[in-house]
Amino acid sequence: MPDFSLRKTMLFVEDIHHDNGPAPTHPRRRAAIIALVKNPFAGGYIADLQPAMDDLKPLGLMLTDRLIDALDGPEGIDGYGKAAMAGENGELEHTALWHVPGGYAMRARLGEAKAIVPSCMKLGGIGTRLDIPLGHINAAYVRSHFDGMEVGVPDGPRAGELLFALAMSRGPRIHNRMGGLAEADVKGIDGLR
Numbered sequence: 001m002p003d004f005s006l007r008k009t010m011l012f013v014e015d016i017h018h019d020n021g022p023a024p025t026h027p028r029r030r031a032a033i034i035a036l037v038k039n040p041f042a043g044g045y046i047a048d049l050q051p052a053m054d055d056l057k058p059l060g061l062m063l064t065d066r067l068i069d070a071l072d073g074p075e076g077i078d079g080y081g082k083a084a085m086a087g088e089n090g091e092l093e094h095t096a097l098w099h100v101p102g103g104y105a106m107r108a109r110l111g112e113a114k115a116i117v118p119s120c121m122k123l124g125g126i127g128t129r130l131d132i133p134l135g136h137i138n139a140a141y142v143r144s145h146f147d148g149m150e151v152g153v154p155d156g157p158r159a160g161e162l163l164f165a166l167a168m169s170r171g172p173r174i175h176n177r178m179g180g181l182a183e184a185d186v187k188g189i190d191g192l193r
Contacts, residue, residue, distance in 0.1 A: 002040035002052045004059065007161070009035045012151055013070050019174040028174055030079075031070045032132055032149045032167040033063045042089040042160040049093060053100045056164075060098075060105030063166050068109060071168055078183070079145045079169035080106050080113070083120040083132040087157030095121035098164045106166060113137040114191040127154055132167040138188040143180030144172035 016028040037059070041049065068074050082102040084095035103117035118133035129152040136142035149167045157163040172183065187193055 002055055003038055004040065004055060004162075005038040006059070007036045007038070008153070008156065009033060009063070009066070010151075010153060011066065011070055012149070014149070016174055021175045024174050026171065028169065028171040029071060030134070030147070030149050030167065030169040031067055032151050032165055033067045033070070034151055034153060034163055034165045035059060035063055036153065036156040037162050037164065039086060039090045039094055039160050039162045041094050042087075049097060053097055056097060056101035057105070059164065060101035061109070063102075063164070064105040064109045067166055067168055071170060074110055076170045077110060077168050078137055078171065079134045079147065080110070080137050081118040081132045081134040081148070081167045082106070083130050083165040085122050085124050085128060085130050085157055085163040087161040087163070088125055088159035090123065090160070090162060092121060092123055094162060097162070102164060102166055106168070110137055112188065114188050115140045116191060124157065126156060126158060127152060128157075130163065130165060132165050134167055134169050136183065136186070138191070139181060139186040140192050141181040142183055142186060143178050144176035144183060145169070147173055
């Protein structure tokens with residue numbers, strides 16, 4: 001079993017009260033959580049990485065639960081996304097370990113989430129910023145929920161570390177007006193519309 005020792009977590013919560021134009025009735029809340037873990041694959045090539053995704057499932061569930069708590073429960077959460085970054089001596093494919101444990105944890109906890117979880121993967125060193133894409137949880141074509149949340153850690157990812165991130169949101173962008181599929185028209189059957 002690979003050693004993904006957890007060094008640190010950080011939680012980011014943002015309430016958007018205004019963005020030009022009239023103030024919204026309710027602020028939009030976005031939240032993200034990150035974990036810095038040891039990268040057991042740094043500095044070498046391992047042909048079969050897939051089994052290690054199972055080892056990260058408890059981390060995905062723990063981060064998801066903390067994120068939902070930061071958003072005051074699952075009710076009304078309608079956007080999500082995930083991201084990962086490998087520090088020095090890591091490779092981009094190491095970040096792909098987060099696809100199943102991060103994405104499926106959020107989908108499991110949010111119930112009937114149908115849409116693919118948007119994702120961003122990159123390489124970077126200490127202090128590198130990471131954009132977590134956000135999309136609607138049930139329909140990828142809901143333009144009002146296309147968004148992103150930037151996170152960063154002053155002391156990570158260090159060489160030999162991975163940074164795993166999850167984000168969720170409640171509500172559309174403030175003053176969204178670019179058309180597309182309206183949230184009220186979501187069928188939620190295939191994850192697209």
